[in-house]
Amino acid sequence: MTKTSILDVDLFVIGAGSGGVRAARIAAGHGAAVAIAESDRVGGTCVIRGCVPKKLLVVASRFAETFDAASGFGWSHAGRHFDWKTLIGNTQGEVARLESLYRGNLEASGVVLCQEHACLVDAHTIRLRSGRLIRARHILVATGARAVRPEFPGAEHLLSSDDLFELPALPRSFCVMGGGYIAVEVAGLLAGLGVSTTLVHRGSQLLRGFDEDLQRSLHQALVERGIRVELNAVVSRVDAAGEGFQIRLADGRSLAADRVLAATGRRPNTDGLGLEAAGVSLDGAGAIPVDQDSRTRIPGIFAVGDVTNRVNLTPVALREGQAVAELLFGSRTAPVDHRNVPTAVFSTPEIGTVGPSEQQARELYPRLQVYRSSFVPLASALSRRKDRMLIKLLVDGDSGRVVAAHLLGTDAAELIQLMAVAIRGGLTKSDFDATVAVHPTVAEELVTLRMAVPAAPSMAAAATVD
Structure with missing residues (x-):
């Protein structure tokens, strides 16, 4: 396809994460002409910098407790040594393998992969960064969400959970800001790897919205594992201090850490997509409002996954993506049921x-x-x-x-x-x-x-x- 040619497709998907890839493959399997655009690696947050690499780090962090427990069962061991570079290298190798599988599955399904940014020109036209135009009967937005950096002096010093997989070495101490899934998981895996860890959360309980027994029990277990948990603690600024950082709290106290990671929220990836040109509006959180069938208010345009800010879990995005493809090209009549969705927090x-x-x-x-x-x-x-x-x-x-x-x-x-x-x-x-x-x-x-x-x-x- 030349720069000036126009490709006509039945479905164009923006975002090659879990929901987008599933929708593209299912639609192609029904005989639809499908193209998908992705400006980053294929696989989305879960595969590249979320669920998969994070779970591998969590598994690594639990070996220390396993080794300690082994002595009670008659095992003796000596000379334990952990190497961060080996773990990160092997983790990135597994991510690369999975990304290759995602690409291969798209190719095998007959989906055209456009490895570049895409934005809407109108309700049925997409322009790629290269200038190429694509006309589509239907458009699916599946661009996920991104970590949000807090706004206070020194916020530029903060790492996000994405940065964790790029650290060249494991610091001696870490301060993790937040009280949700990512915050408690990261705090637990860091502590398990021997890092002095402090978890700072502005709320009165961890895991807002979870059952209170789970909240209390997890809090107690984290403390028993040596994690310092500070609740009702609002960070007002972060200052560089030598080779580390000083974390100032609103009540006047301060904490010190070699690195500070913010896991305080995520925002839908809707910037730069040209949604306004197609008439697609956003809600107050920057998400795309959709109905039970993932339709936007503009006929022919759909959205699934975290970009809709409904149930922000990878398996839900997969089900939503498949449901859209089946609705358009298959025989599905029932929408995705968002009730009683199971979830796991890979804390320790x-x-x-x-x-x-x-x-x-x-x-x-x-x-x-x-x-x-x-x-x-x-x-x-x-x-x-x-x-x-x-x-x-x-x-x-x-x-x-x-x-x-x-x-x-x-x-x-x-x-x-x-x-x-x-x-x-x-x-x-x-x-x-x-x-x-x-x-x-x-x-x-x-x-x-x-x-x-x-x-x-x-x-x-x-x-x-x-």
Whole structure:
């Protein structure tokens, strides 16, 4: 295609992240002519600088605890040594491998990849940075979101989570700003790698919107792992101090760290897309408003993933992208269900959750029943660190349906996937009770909880006897 030629396609996708690539491949599989534009590496935030590399770092950070626990099981070890450059090099190698697979899958599907920036000229025309024009029956915006830098003096000194994978060496101390997914995950992995870590959050609890038992239990576990957690702490400025930085808080206190990382929010990537030229408006958060079928107010233009600021999770973007492709070129009639979306926080210990928090559920279900257990798993029985597992089920007392599950501890993310299937399927507490347990496992606790606990008990009162 020459610079002046015009390519006609059935679907043009802006953004080759998870949602965009899935939509492009599914649409092409239905016989549609599809092109996709990406000015960065293919794969999006999750593959390149998010879920995948971060999870690899989290796994690396947990080996220290595994080595420590091994002595209780008769293993002895000496000469432990961790090399940051090896970890980052191998991680980037895996990212490169996955990016190559994404590219290969697009090519195999017959999707035309335009490795450059794209913007809208009107509701059916796209201009690439090279000047080439593309006409499309339908346009899908799937450009994701980006980290937002706080606005205060010295903010230019801050790293984002993207920068973590580019650090040439691991600092001795780190201050992490924020209290959401990324902040608690980064704080946990840094501490696990031996970095003196402080977590500073302006809110009164970590993980806003999560169940309070999860919030409290995670806070306690982070402190037990040596992480300094400062809540209700507002950073007012950051100053360079020698080879490190001084973090000034609004209450007059100050903290010192070799590096400071801000994980305080993300903003949809809608700048420079020419959306206004096509008549697509944005909401107050800079996101693209869409209906349940991911349609914008302009016929023929759709948006999926974090750029819509609905449920900002990679698997949700995948489902939304596939749903758009099926709606346009397949036979789908039902929209994506954004209720009861399971999610995991790869903190240490990790969290898995699906359904409303207890606070939210009490407003939805007047006769809510709460089943809760806190115990030391068998895998930790012979370890010096007696990490506890928290399992919590919420049940609608009228129908008997299990409406939520909140887990904290080893393999919580793996367990919550299957719990999400059970909750979506409408299984009742009696279905759980009638299921034979697999012993000895952590998961058996999900089918052996017998007694509901009183409303809003303390964790100490709710804990089972080990």
